[in-house]
Amino acid sequence: MNQLLEIRNYQLLPASTARFHQLMEEAALPLLQAAGMEVVFYGPSLQQDDAYCLIRAYRDVGHLQRSQAQFYESEAWRNGPRNAIVALIVSYQNVAIARQSFQN
Secondary structure, eight states: OOOEEEEEEEEEOTTOHHHHHHHIIIIIHHHHHHTTOEEEEEEEOSSSTTEEEEEEEESSHHHHHHHHHHHHTOHHHHTTTHHHHHTTEEEEEEEEEEGGGGOO
16 A cells, blocks of 8 residues: 655646646656556646646555656656656645644
8 A cells, every 4th residue: 555645736838738637648647657656646736737746655655665766767757757847847846744643
């Protein structure tokens, strides 16, 4: 069972949400999954224009670190969708929480 959630919120360039979503869905998502990350949610914000959310789940901090290293250091990411995706991001915020934090 995954014990950690990572929530990443992106602020995107104006009018780039549809393109960002397409790149996420078609190019980045398969790479994230291949690196061992469970993508719980990805999609545009319902409350804020040009904002996007990605939620990933991990077994523990070690799993987060290993799978992110595998993903971000991979040739498939670096030579694939990386430049197109990064070019659309103005900023992002990231938080990781333990399952105990969101379980009653």
